[in-house]
Amino acid sequence: MDELDAPRNGHQAGRRDGRPPERQPVTLDAVARLAGVSPATASRALNGTARVREELRARVRAAAEALGYIPNAHAQALAGSASSTVGVICHDVGDPYFAAIASGVMAAAAERNLLVLLSSTFREPGREIAYLSMLRAQRARAILLIGSGIQDRAWERALDTELAPYLREGGRVAVVSRHRSLRVDAVLPGNRTGAAALARALVGLGHREFAVLAGPSALTTVADRVAGFRAGLAEAGVELPASRVVRGAFTRDGGHAAACELLDGGGPLPTCVFAVTDVMAVGALAALRERGLRIPEDVSLAGFDDVPLVRELTPALTTVALPLPEMGRAALDLALREPRGERVRVERFAGEVVVRGSTRVVP
Amino acid sequence: MDELDAPRNGHQAGRRDGRPPERQPVTLDAVARLAGVSPATASRALNGTARVREELRARVRAAAEALGYIPNAHAQALAGSASSTVGVICHDVGDPYFAAIASGVMAAAAERNLLVLLSSTFREPGREIAYLSMLRAQRARAILLIGSGIQDRAWERALDTELAPYLREGGRVAVVSRHRSLRVDAVLPGNRTGAAALARALVGLGHREFAVLAGPSALTTVADRVAGFRAGLAEAGVELPASRVVRGAFTRDGGHAAACELLDGGGPLPTCVFAVTDVMAVGALAALRERGLRIPEDVSLAGFDDVPLVRELTPALTTVALPLPEMGRAALDLALREPRGERVRVERFAGEVVVRGSTRVVP
DNA sequence: TCGCTTTCAGAAAGCGCTTTCTGATACGGT
DNA sequence: ACCGTATCAGAAAGCGCTTTCTGAAAGCGA
Structure with missing residues (x-):
């Protein structure tokens, strides 16, 4: 027998690549089974969606804990509960202006337990459209457009054909800076x-x-x-x-x-x-x-x-x-706040002149 | 008749909130039906997964185009094809150091058509763990930890209990900066x-x-x-x-x-x-x-x-x-590159001393 | 002409959840 | 003792895709 040639990895035959075996993630079914309840009950116990007897709830919680259960966000999103991600599109996170605004968005998102899908267009209009489409595919709960609009008919039309269906499907959109053609909530710097x-x-x-x-x-x-x-x-x-x-x-x-x-x-x-x-x-x-x-x-x-x-x-x-970070925060708030009626909401942030040493007094 | 009191919105009765009606997103089934093929064929035609007669492929493409079809990323991820998002955790995107690295990651992600889930921990270790868990839930294809590790037993253990299962389930992880306890691919600044x-x-x-x-x-x-x-x-x-x-x-x-x-x-x-x-x-x-x-x-x-x-x-x-952006790019490359064997890979970036005006010559 | 392989499209199973529907049990009122 | 009504748990039906499996049709050599 060439026992010696056998892969080190005893319990999983045929592995020759030296990689550790991949284990399947723990599913809700596994949790339910361990707790001795149905998946439905396990779901309800974990999410608090409906009343579950305290004893069962504890058993489910314990089972989830023991197995290190983490719900599959894709399955959750697919089964109908809203997705927990928001999309942010800016020109370049490396630019301190966008970084500051993004920072505010992140803080606000963290408070709401949302994940942020951030994308930099690197100032290529085409990429903006592509990202929009990807964010739609992800069923992002809201999309934030950070940075000024381009006054260009073709671009405006392309943007609108992405955004209009998204809005019709219940998506929320807010922009920071003026977009000539977009009828969406906006944060406007002065x-x-x-x-x-x-x-x-x-x-x-x-x-x-x-x-x-x-x-x-x-x-x-x-x-x-x-x-x-x-x-x-x-x-x-x-x-x-x-x-x-x-x-x-x-x-x-x-x-x-x-x-x-x-x-x-x-x-x-x-x-x-x-x-x-x-x-x-x-x-x-x-x-x-x-x-x-x-x-x-x-x-x-x-x-x-x-x-x-x-x-x-x-x-x-x-x-x-x-107030860059506040503006980012406001944009997320705006996008997530339940719309009342047809009107778009606008939040204005005045700029404050700060005179420092780079400008002198001319006698 | 109180016709005058009826909602403006003629074609969808009973709407009183003034919001436009929500349309359902276009599904693959709808595309398939319009093209006169089965959903299986539509999927194959759109993804190029298998050979489909040219005529059918064209019909499916046209139908998708006509309906403005956008695949549901959650359904795709759930059905087994790998998710197209990567997670990035840093301390604060508002900090130019992280912003510069993140910028490199974004560029590299854009080239691969990946979406980036960015999170700022605002230097709270607890939030780092929470994000890790959320990224696991999202089945992120890879997770990048940007920023130095904390030399603290409790934190290191918590990090490891999140990361170990993720790695076992086939997740990829890379860090930028040294983490004492983590056996993962790393980009190390000099x-x-x-x-x-x-x-x-x-x-x-x-x-x-x-x-x-x-x-x-x-x-x-x-x-x-x-x-x-x-x-x-x-x-x-x-x-x-x-x-x-x-x-x-x-x-x-x-x-x-x-x-x-x-x-x-x-x-x-x-x-x-x-x-x-x-x-x-x-x-x-x-x-x-x-x-x-x-x-x-x-x-x-x-x-x-x-x-x-x-x-x-x-x-x-x-x-x-x-070279901050290059480091970010390298981290993503590292995480996404097929691992060979058990060894962790390390990519080092030397720092270059740049003497400028803030340091004088002492006689 | 027959039986074989090959090619390509459809049927159907399932990914891991949520949620509606259904049913069992316990409770209160008469 | 009986029936109506809550209360809570389980069965099962999807959500929108991918992919395996199955089968029909076509092509080929004998």
Whole structure:
């Protein structure tokens, strides 16, 4: 006999791959059997769905404990009880803006014992649609769209054809930031008013010559902030020519590139530069410094969002503070709250202007 | 007739809540019926599981398209095909360190068409266990533990009792950072060697008097970085007394508090402070400045991780750069790769010392 | 032409739960 | 003692898929 060649793993013949044998997960049936009750009773005892004699309930509980029973969420979802996951779609969790909002969503989800299916689109619109479809397949109880909508007919239509059936099937949707075409609950940061207030504050500091580092014009967030900023300046009789609005990607490097373009444009140097997001402002800060400009002595810089690290910069960044985690939390609350009637609900979060060292007073 | 009182919503009687009627989702049966085939054939046609006559396949595809069919992931998972979700547990997505790693995981997951169930424990060990259990219930294909293990018997045991059954049932697990007790695949940042290299670099700059701002001592990451730093100093004959290691929470504010404690401790001011993470270093930077100390003229400061924004600080932070997104990606790869044999696999990522402006040369 | 294999579609079993329906038992009122 | 009514446990029917099993039809050589 070549007993010696036999797999080590005595009790499971034929295993040659050296992997440990896979055990089947414990099912409700096993628990019921051990407790000496029917699966129906076991289910009721564990979930408290209906009255079960105290003695049986204890026996079931004990059996579940002893076997290390964990219910199969897929079976539960399939059998009709609502799924316990919510979907969150954002552009990039690596970006501090989204990370902060996501963090708030996670906290709120944890309180409700919900699991979060998070997805990053990496700013590819196609991926957003694909994720939506996957979240529908998962029967996510709610879907949160974090980040501004794109003002583009084709994209809006594609989004709607995914979302409409989901809503009809009882799904809940909420967005953070404005989506032009979506009739769903929304958490709206005060982009316009915040930018306008910032403009007023900067004018108050004595600035008259501005430039704006903007993101892609199709993003509602960009459109609103630029419009608000321009409106705020207009109030004070200051004009912002279109030539002073430079576009770049919605990232640190985008801000850097936009700032370079501004400086290379050859126009007169503004006394103050407004980057529509803090992340872009960080890139701009680097670019301005690389050109030998001192902040704020040679040029002032302001951002928007107040993401965690910008107050630590030297000089600290003047910006419009948004309560990012609270906004994430609010979005989940909104999506999960029972809708009353047809009306969409909107929750607004005002931005607060925080003047720090990156903007100087112009004499 | 009180026709006028009737609900607006003509085609679905009895609705008084003003909500639109909920439609049932389209099922595979509906698709099959429309295509004039059996559900079995429809399934095979859609999934390409087996050969189906081309004409039928086309008919099924068309029917699915026409009805907007989306398979029910729960039913699919239940019927035996592997689930398409992976679980990721980290301490806090709002922290740039975890956000960067998570970002890499998301990218890798997207390539494989997997959905990521992300959870933040907010540093409560109990929640980690609870999440693990929820991820098991979801039959996640793999579970990634991001962040260092806690050296605590009770916690380690609790973790193991969740993980062991999961592994036995065929689940895959990988960790980022060292876990003392876990025999699973791991992505290991070069904490010891990186910290040692940093120590050598700082000594090379002329520093001899050091202090360390450390996190909770139970975290393996903290233990390894402190040990490595100390070892690196020892090589150069520099000693780091225990009294010069100050503990704080693993956050920005923890770094701030630790720095304050150091300054209030009354000992001589070190020429260089090493915070075991960049996030803590940021807090320390603020604290040192509040006390009127200039960086690096009065005291040098170094961190670890090279999270996105610290290179933008003024002065930019000297640190040990870790390829965070790549580490996240590697963790997912590791967990998903078919295991060969019993051995756990370990992927190491060396840290690279990046000397920037926050550390000066001591004459 | 017959009997064999091969190809492909349908029937049906089941994945692990929840929930409705049914039935047994105990209780109270008359 | 009897009947109506609660109360609680079990039987069984799904939830929407995948997959095995079964069977019909077609193709081929003898």
